[in-house]
Amino acid sequence: MPGALAVYGFLNAKLKARISGLLSPEALETLVRAPTLSEAMVLLKDTPYSALEAEYSRTGDLRGCEALLYSMEVEYHSGLERFAKEPTRSVIRAHAVRFEAETLKNVVRLWFETRVRGRPSDGSGVYLYRGPLPHRLDLDALRTAPDSAALADAVSGTPYEAVLRRTAPRAESEGTLFPLESELDRLAFSVLLASLDGLSRRDRDIARRVLGIEIDLHNVQWLARAQHFYRLGPEEALASLVPGGSSYDAAKAASAYRSGNVSELTQALLGGRNRGLAALAGTGGDPSARLAFLERALRTVLRGESGRLLAGHPFTIGTVLAYFALRREETRTLLAILNAKYYALPEERIRNSL
Amino acid sequence: MIFTTPMRLLAAVVLDRSSEEVSGELLRLGQLEFISVRDLTAEWKDRVAPVPSDGTETRIEELRRRLEGFLRMPGTPVRLPVPSLEDRTPLDLAAAEKALDALAAEVGAIRDRQKAVQEDVLRLSEMRRQLEVFDDLSKPSGLGSAYSFLAVRTGMVPSSRFPALEEELAALPSVLVPWGDPAAPSRSALAVTLKKDEGRAAPILARAGWEDGILSGEPGEETSRVTPSRDGKARALQGIDARIAGLRERQGMYQAELEDLFRRKGPDLESMWARLRVRELLGRVRSRFARTERTVLFSGWIPGDAAAAVEEGIRKAAGGRCHVEWISEKEGREHNQEAPVALKNPRVLRPFEALVRNYAVPEYGSVNPVPFTALAYLVMFGLMFGDAGHGLVLALLGGAGVLAARRSGKDDTLARLILYCGCSAIVAGVLFGSYFGMPWLPPVWFDYHGVVTGREAGAGGIRSVYDILGITIKFGLAVLGTGLVLNWINLVRRRRWLTLVLDKGGLAGGWIYAAGTWAAFRFVGSGYRTLPDPDLLFWILGLPTLALALKGPAEYLLHPREHRKPFGALTIVDFFMEWIVEVLEIYSGYLANTLSFMRVAGLGIAHVSLMTAFFQIARMVNPRGGFSAAAAAVLVLGNVLVIALEGLSAGIQSLRLNYYEFFSKYFNGTGRAFRPISLGTKE
DSSP states (O other): OOOHHHHHHHHHHHHHHHHHTSOOHHHHHHHHHOSSHHHHHHTTTTSTTHHHHHHHHHHOOHHHHHHHHHHHHHHHHHGGGGGOOTTHHHHHHHHHHHHHHHHHHHHHHHHIIIIISOOOOOSGGGGSOOSOOSSOOOHHHHHTOSSHHHHHHTTTTSTHHHHHHHHHHHHHHHOOOHHHHHHHHHHHHHHHHHHGGGSOHHHHHHHHHHHHHHHHHHHHHHHHHHHHTSOOOHHHHHHTSOTTSSOOOHHHHHHHHHHTOHHHHHHHHHTTTTHHHHHHHOSSSOHHHHHHHHHHHHHHHHHHHHHHHHHSOSSSTHHHHHHHHHHHHHHHHHHHHHHHHHTTOOHHHHHHHO | OOBOOOEEEEEEEEEGGGHHHHHHHHHHHTOOEEEOHHHHOGGGTTTOEEOOOOSOHHHHHHHHHHHHHHHTOSSSOOOOOOOOGGGGSOOOHHHHHHHHHHHHHHHHHHHHHHHHHHHHHHHHHHHHHHHHTSOOTTSGGGGOOTTSSEEEEEEEEEGGGHHHHHHHHTTSSEEEEEESOTTSSEEEEEEEEEGGGHHHHHHHHHHTTOEEOEETTSOSOSSOEEOOOTTHHHHHHHHHHHHHHHHHHHHHHHHHHHHHHHHHHHHHHHHHHHHHHHHHHHHHHHHTOEEOSSEEEEEEEEEGGGHHHHHHHHHHHTTTOEEEEEEOHHHHHHTTOOOOBOOOOOGGGHHHHHHHHHHOOOOTTSBOHHHHHHHHHHHHHHHHSOOHHHHHHHHHHHHHHHHHHHHHTOOOHHHHHHHHHHHHHHHHHHHHTOBTTBOSSOOSSOOHHHHHHTSSOOSTTOOSHHHHHHHHHHHHHHHHHHHHHHHHHHHHHHTOHHHHHSSTTSHHHHHHHHHHHHHHHHHHHTTSOOOOOHHHHIIIIIHHHHHGGGHHHHHHHHSOGGGSOOOOHHHHHHHHHHHHHHHHIIIIIHHHHHHTTHHHHHHHHHHHHHHHHHHHHHHHHOTTOSOOHHHHHHHHHHHHHHHHHHHHHHHHHHHHIIIIIIHHHHOOOOOOBOOOOOTTOOO
16 A cells, blocks of 8 residues: 555645635625625636636526536546545545435436426526536436336446435335435445545544534434425434434434424434534524524534644545535535525625525 | 835824825825834823724725726726826715616626526527437437427428518527428428427417428328428527527627626726725825824834935925924834835846745845845756747747736736746857757857767866756855855844854854865865865864854853843753754755755756757657658657746746745845835735
């Protein structure tokens, strides 16, 4: 196995340079304060996101910009593969599976809308990401699949085939995508967790810690959706959680989920790792607002962890994972701001949502 | 220019009623870096109050920033003018905000139109993607599956109504492909729309007298049999492409509309920006004032050579009713006011000033490093990149960059640096007789290529690469020696006598370096056999080395007694350790610094070797000689590669040698840059 310096010397130097190009909090605040979407876009002109401004001034289409931003993010991640050496390269490739699962979810949602719900296509298909991904997915075949069997056939030979064979018929019969999306996420995270096995012990510990926070974040988001959007029962909601985050007491979590007590649910779900967050989430008021608060708090934890990794040992996988986390966070923030500008939301509301 | 600009500290009092004129004059002169009067003397702290603000500063700044955003919106951003005090005419902020809101609405309306067109483009693209997967529209089976998002119809339409149908369908993402004789009473046609638009397409078709038909050969009723079109799919795709191209053209028109909007509004926006900027800067000047009941006070640093003009300006603006006091830099320091550093360099040296500032701001009162950096940088670059042809290419690139930057109003520092580097390489190339790696003219100094490739003995005693290495080491000695001398000058100006005598960068260090160099050259001169006499070595190297041991005790004794650590055994250990470290730093550090200059030779040799390699490859491509396109391509590509790679390497290495070898000898980067408030102040 090559030494840490050989594996991370060049890669992490490159990433640190890229991290220095991330938008500063001041730049994001200037975006928040821009009075209109056009004025916000022009602020991106001399940044790494100048392509968004160019696209917007050509087409005036925010969704096109979103699609471009997504493809930039995929490229930022998967483009790193050529600079990485094994076993880190496998981890980077496994990260690309998350984007692939996301793309698959997007196309299945379009299929679901037209085939299951019988709504006419709104032309969103053009925004689908069609760049390189680990597996060859025929997005058009997926979109126009006449039934769930054809949907699974369209991904035959990929790890997603089994998931679609299992869950797509349920989507068709019960009219819900929850099990399908949940299984796709679980699959993507399991690929990612499996890719960590080849790492050195130090790298593995770092990666599991970071991934653990991401999984917690994902699970909190899922629970919020399960409770307020899909209105699932506790058994099904907890069964859909991705393993690999904080270990939790299923019975306590189920009882808290049932009662809608966010504080208890947080405590049960996050265990000792983020015990303080449970207290912060509070007990009274709107549970969905408290879950949103918790999500923001977990993002802060992830940002803090990224900062710690960047300030720590320079030749570990920490820099790679911190870069991924910061990049994802920046994309999310940028999307949130630009959409808020589109809907002319007040500045304070935008700040609260970030 | 040899030293940093001497600064003077101003303290002035003017009547409150003339403060507007004074602030305008200070802004016009743009030579004052304000400091707080309250920080200058403790007794004023409670006697003066800040000048009250009218509360519009933030609003003005936000408006100005918003306006700058608008001015950057067009493809060619509007260049911001340098505002003048003539732009002090009153500006109604509410009206300015309203004007910008109206402009935002106009931009928004254009964007909405662009978006509507883009939606059509996307729908048509989507349609095209769908249509492409159809087999063949000339066969019945080609008309798509029930799972496609497209509605494909074939039918007959009266020829007279065809143009109207075409026009009406154009409002939808659709394509209409006719075929058959246009003069016939009715025409066969293929209409493709999105299924979701079927509700809108059907009445249009009905109004045009569209009659659904079936393709010939297709089983079905004999109501209307349409002759199949063999190239229906290709024509449908062409039709979509044509519509997309038309839409793109419309998008281009909207973009042009936006450009036109800014062209029309540009002068008003520029004027608004200038007025906002002047108000903002005047507000900034006034915010630095302190006031008593009837007077305002202000203080700040001014370059010595501008002091008279500033005083005259203040007196004139205040109508003579003012008091101006000048405080020396030393007195300022006593009040904890460190003078800022201004470097006055000719415009031609600006790129090198940028290189120096990139490293740090030199200490106030020290030698101005810029001219020395410029000279060292260019000589180093020339020695590493000595080819007149390659230099010419760099100079042309740099010149083009300067022109482009001038046209776009952007910073031309890098382009200028490339231009200078190119000129330096041209001079070096003429000295070495190298023109794109070829000896078109005899060398003025020696044939670098000839020496490296062993083709011929060089002139002036330069016969091998070792001689070239020797030249660069001597060049290094000269650079480091200059650095030491500059350090001594800085130390004398700072009156740091002990450091001047007993420091590795002082006279003792310089003595050891000079003696060591002499001894090394003697040793090399003897064919690496004999060192100079040991007694002599003791006097020229041992004595100053021992003298350095006095530095620790001397510093200890000169330190004020109350701040001194108590003397003990550990103090002696400290003295000893400091001495050992200092001596190690001198012997190993100076040796490493000097040998580091061998990289200059290394890169020069690499330059020649790369060119030689490309010549050999070209000969291998075309062994018979004469012209060969392939060999010429190899040479052109080789030259491009060498210019790009070696140019970058030589530029970086020259910078590195300046920063780490030259600057470390004399540069004390503890200064603070001088930042006056002026009309040209950039954010």
